[in-house]
Each structure stands twice: as structure tokens, then as C-alpha cells.
Amino acid sequence: MTAVLAQGLRRTYGGKAALDGLDLEVAEGTVCGLLGPNGAGKTTAVRVLTTLLRPSGGRAEVAGHDVVRRPREVRRTIGLVGQHMAVDELLTGRQNLELFGRLHHLGAAAARARAEELLHRFGLEHEGPAREYSGGMRRRLDLAASLILAPPVLFLDEPTTGLDPRSRAGIWRAVRELVAGGTTVLLTTQYLEEADQLADRIAVVDAGRVVAEGTPDELKSTLGGDRLDLVIRDPERLAQAAAIAGRVASGPAEVDPDTRRVSAPVADRVRALAEVLAELSAAGVEAEDIAVRRPTLDEVFLTLTEGERA
Known part of the structure; x- marks a missing residue:
């Protein structure tokens, strides 16, 4: 089954194409790595697929829902970890997760229970405010917040940028565990080793379109x-x-x-x-x-x- 589908996807800004006919297909329960230089269109693609931007042309579906015609249904089936931290650094990890739970319309008891589960899962039991967390802990808290509703599709937009190797390895372990549980992940990254470690398939994006696609070994064999x-x-x-x-x-x-x-x-x-x-x-x-x-x-x-x- 296909979890993410883009066909001829276009997005223009002032007459300039950020996406120029991008085609992409991601199978359920896999990791797709989206690689490309700065300005290639990776983040724009994620923003369109997560309904934050409306496409200028083409079509896209996430979990079977059209991103233009059924955006609410798309949002109910996805999690998103963007390039910038979404947590409140004045709140504790538990308070942050309970807040996200209430924003997702969970009751107080359900939000507390889900927060406790995620805190344990990601090793975030520290009781101080998030500003006291290391960079790796704050990123894990961001990832945990995106999983409040256990979405079947998770978008990770350069999730380990600026992290040290140990923190990056911790995020990798968390992603592998999610995929083992059936989550589909679309990952954009500047770290090619990260894509090599995590991705089942890789799509190389340049100038707003996919210029090559395959498993890491298939892409390497082209050389x-x-x-x-x-x-x-x-x-x-x-x-x-x-x-x-x-x-x-x-x-x-x-x-x-x-x-x-x-x-x-x-x-x-x-x-x-x-x-x-x-x-x-x-x-x-x-x-x-x-x-x-x-x-x-x-x-x-x-x-x-x-x-x-x-």
C-alpha cells in the first residue's frame, strides 16, 4: 500500500518554481529519504504534503487522503517534526506533552497517560523545564510531541541538524522503533550517512523534481x-x-x-x-x-x- 503519493507536484513563488513536477511514492511502513542541496525543494515538498502550503499544480495524497480536497483528514493521520523546535522551553517535558495532547482534543486523563507513555519511551523523565534539556533531549521531545495521536505517517524535516553524534544516534534508534511498529516516515536530511542508515529508499531532489530514486545500494551502483x-x-x-x-x-x-x-x-x-x-x-x-x-x-x-x- 502507498502511504505518500505525489504526482507532478508543483509550487511556485513569484513565477519561480520551488517544485517543478515532483513525483514521489512511499510505501507503508518504510522510510523514504529525501535528499537534495539547499533550495532543491525538500522542505517545500514536506510543507505541501502536510497541508501547510497549497500546491500550484499536480496532486498529492497522504494515507489515501487528497491534500487539497481533504486537508483535515490528512492532518489527523500525520505527525510533523520541522526544522525548528516546537516545544515551550519554560514548561517541563511532561507539561509540553500534556499540552499537545489537549490541543489534539484528548481529555485530561488521556493526555496525562499518553504523556507518561511517551516520556518513558523517549527517556524524558527529567522534571526540569525544557530549557534545561540538552539539544538531543529537546529534539526527542519534539519527536514525542509529534506522536501524541500515534500517526501512521511521520514527516521528519532535517530532524538531527546541529545534534552531536550520540544524540543523532538516539534519534535514529527512535525512528527505527517507530518504523518497526508500522509507522511510515518521510525524512529530509543533509546528512547522507543518516539516509544511508535509515532509508529503505532514497529520492534525490534537485531543482524541484526527483532526479534519481532507489535503494541506497541501487544508487551507489550507478557509479x-x-x-x-x-x-x-x-x-x-x-x-x-x-x-x-x-x-x-x-x-x-x-x-x-x-x-x-x-x-x-x-x-x-x-x-x-x-x-x-x-x-x-x-x-x-x-x-x-x-x-x-x-x-x-x-x-x-x-x-x-x-x-x-x-
Whole structure:
């Protein structure tokens, strides 16, 4: 079943398209990562899908409800964690969650019970005001507030921006638990590792439309499989090392003089590694490090978005 659907979605500001025919489909119970450079249209897409903005064209559905014709039904089925904190820092975590519960028309007893459940679930039993929370705790409180009504679809717009690695890992654990319970998540992020860790599928957005889509492994495979990386001890031997790597590569070797690194795509990782080691040794070229690795999402992202701007 499809939880989020966008077809030819458009949104213009003063004649300029922020969304320019965006197509997207997110299956129930999965995480879809929406990646793109600043200004690509990620946040605009989230705002349209959560009924905060009206589209200029196209159509979209969330949990089977049209975002234009049935916005109230959409709002009842979603949670949203935006880029900016939505909690009141003068209130405690418990008071914040009870307030959100009452705003969602829960009775006093039901709001207290739901707040207690979420405080325990996200490790937020601290009794002081939210201003005393760490950045990670405040973000977990934001996430908990979005789950007051246990929505089937959750939108996370760059939820870990500015958090330290430990706090980010805590948010990742919380998201995985939600998805394991059946929640569908649409995640926008600037951290490509975050998308690699969490997303079942990734849509790369640029200039208001999806330019590539697939699983993380599928997107990485578009760059030609494995890559051979060499770090050469003597920078004067970089060109020689690049020539050696180029003879076993399936594409052109790239040289970075600043890091003394040679990188090249390879089709057969074992054969390429053995042949390069033998040739480097025969030529007397010393390598400080040598490895065969998969392409990263960073490389996929740069290739796709730079290609769109070329």
C-alpha cells in the first residue's frame, strides 16, 4: 500500500518554481529519504504534503487522503517534526506533552497517560523545564510531541541538524522503533550517512523534481560498483600510481594531490587489488594505504546534483 503519493507536484513563488513536477511514492511502513542541496525543494515538498502550503499544480495524497480536497483528514493521520523546535522551553517535558495532547482534543486523563507513555519511551523523565534539556533531549521531545495521536505517517524535516553524534544516534534508534511498529516516515536530511542508515529508499531532489530514486545500494551502483583507493607516500609518484590504477580500472582514475590519493572504479575487486599491489611493488611505488570500497552516498549525491547543473 502507498502511504505518500505525489504526482507532478508543483509550487511556485513569484513565477519561480520551488517544485517543478515532483513525483514521489512511499510505501507503508518504510522510510523514504529525501535528499537534495539547499533550495532543491525538500522542505517545500514536506510543507505541501502536510497541508501547510497549497500546491500550484499536480496532486498529492497522504494515507489515501487528497491534500487539497481533504486537508483535515490528512492532518489527523500525520505527525510533523520541522526544522525548528516546537516545544515551550519554560514548561517541563511532561507539561509540553500534556499540552499537545489537549490541543489534539484528548481529555485530561488521556493526555496525562499518553504523556507518561511517551516520556518513558523517549527517556524524558527529567522534571526540569525544557530549557534545561540538552539539544538531543529537546529534539526527542519534539519527536514525542509529534506522536501524541500515534500517526501512521511521520514527516521528519532535517530532524538531527546541529545534534552531536550520540544524540543523532538516539534519534535514529527512535525512528527505527517507530518504523518497526508500522509507522511510515518521510525524512529530509543533509546528512547522507543518516539516509544511508535509515532509508529503505532514497529520492534525490534537485531543482524541484526527483532526479534519481532507489535503494541506497541501487544508487551507489550507478557509479560503477566498487572503487579502489590508494594513498601514495611520495607525492611525486602520484602520476605513476594513477597510471597503474588506470590499467586495472573500469573507468578513469582520479587524483587528489592534497591527500595524495588515487581513486578508480573497478569491476573485479579481488583481481584489481592483486594486480595493483603487484605493479606498485614492481615499480617501487610505496602506498601508505590501499582499500577497495563501495561508492558513498556523498559521491552519488555530488554526481547527480552536479550533473543537473551542468
